[in-house]
Amino acid sequence: MALALVAGGCSQDEYVAPPPGTTSDVADPAAAADTLRDLQAAIRAGDGAAAAALGADPRAHDLLSAVAVNAAALELSDVTLRYVTETGRTSGGDAWDGQVAITWRIPGLDRASARAELPVSFADHGTSISAIGGTGARLPLWLSAPLTVERQGQVVVAVAGHGAAARGYLAAALRAVAEVRAVVPGPGGLVVEVPADAEGLQRALDTEPGQYSAIAAITAPVDGSQAPGSPVHVFLNRTVYDDLDPVAAQVVMTHEAVHALTEAVGARQAPLWLVEGFADYVALRDVGLPLTRTAGQIAAQVRQQGVPERLPGDGEFDPTASHLGAVYEAAWLVCVTLAEHAGEGALVDVYEQVRDGGDLAGALRQHAGWSEQDLTAAWQDRLAGLPAVAG
Structure with missing residues (x-):
């Protein structure tokens, strides 16, 4: 599954320059x-x-x-x-x-x-x-190697190296934008950057080696800053993404497009179950996959450990954590449960209100008539009723 984490430096708000070096007789x-x-x-x-x-x-x-x-x-x-x-x-x-x-x-x-x-x-x-x-040091993709750039309308794809793969990424990105805007109308385009390999992704985001080795894509500010207006692009880990089947690859692209187009990267107060669950809700909305595939991992976990006592916590979305797929599926089912209860429009309203700094409890009461405890209980019932659990 995809993950929307910001790859920043020592501070999420500002860059702190290193202390000046001693000027030598060589430097001019x-x-x-x-x-x-x-x-x-x-x-x-x-x-x-x-x-x-x-x-x-x-x-x-x-x-x-x-x-x-x-x-x-x-x-x-x-x-x-x-x-x-x-x-x-x-x-x-x-x-x-x-x-x-x-x-x-x-x-x-x-x-x-x-x-x-x-x-x-x-x-x-x-x-x-x-x-x-x-x-x-962070090295922006356009400064690192020759790129193949594909553009159509408000969508741009930049791929390290040469070849026809960029056209496939562009088609997926165009479809992703259409799928997002079918649920959350609004302006704005999408930029997708595709480093050559995992090492290139590491350089582009200035992350630790292996931090995103199992992640297919990341949505992040291109310069690591969370300052308002900082450009946010989708970065593909082609080592993982290119091995996905076409349906899964499109789900990943649409998931990340949700983050980029709805400005979720800056939603610091929103719980990750809502940010990630909503992105998967949009990405899976029209796919038509069976629950055995979209909720298979969380169903297996419920069979073994029982129904979780609380909604997924932010710490469970660590890209290096075990059972990450089950966490994403659980978050998706929270949003599905909310939409089934109050309608898709209510889910969107809750998402946008909390993303913009609103209180989750207040948003749930206003748009769904539920408390967080009500949502949790309904979600637990939904998990217990999954075919692979109840059967």
Whole structure:
């Protein structure tokens, strides 16, 4: 199943820059600033050749050319690059590492610019660049490798590498948007980023190795910030996603689209059973799968351990936790139970009110005429009545 967790740094609210390094006799901040200014101009112009000319070696030529081409394909705006400080020496007598502040935005899809600081390795006394990114630092996908970009209407898919796979991701994303808007009307588009592999996903989100190894997709701010308006995209873990059957893959894509299109990532006060359960409610709404598949894991758990005493807690949604599938199925059934009692419209109203900071108890009373205890009891009855449990 998919998981909507924000991959942040030390603070969820702001980036804290590292302390400045000691300026060496090699570093030339003025030259580095000029080089970044030239790279910024090349990126804004989509000029791969001009960007490549700033590379220190063939590998850097290829990367910088790809960065400019990626930016053009994504139609990026608000691209800025600013030298911040030296962070250390690298190999070579005229090379050093620096920290660079960068902004970028996909116009029409991102409400505000993403902001990040990332390592850049300078060479030739700062007149060229040998590498972008480093260990333990977030590396935006468009700055990491050549991309294949597919776009239709308000949906953009960016895939590391070349090939026809991007078209399949685009089709799933387009269907996901339609399925979400059938339940929750509203404007807005969707951006899906697909790193080449699990390591690429780790770099794009700056996470610990293996943190999302079993997760098919994540919805997260592209720069790790939870500041209002920070761009939120869907990231696919193609190692898992590509092995799913078509129905399961579409469920994952739609689930994540719910998070992105309804701004669920910023819903800090909403319980995860509501955030995740609602996303699965929308994703499974028109699929027509039997309960043996959509609730098989929670049914097996109920058979072994009995009906849970309470609704799923936030800690149970840890991506590394055991029985994660059962937790998601349980959350989905909470939302199904609520919709069966008060109607789909009431479920949407409860979701939106709580997502926007409203009190869960008040939302349940207002839209469903239930207390949380009433909901819990009805959900427990629903679990006990599952065919694999009651039978």
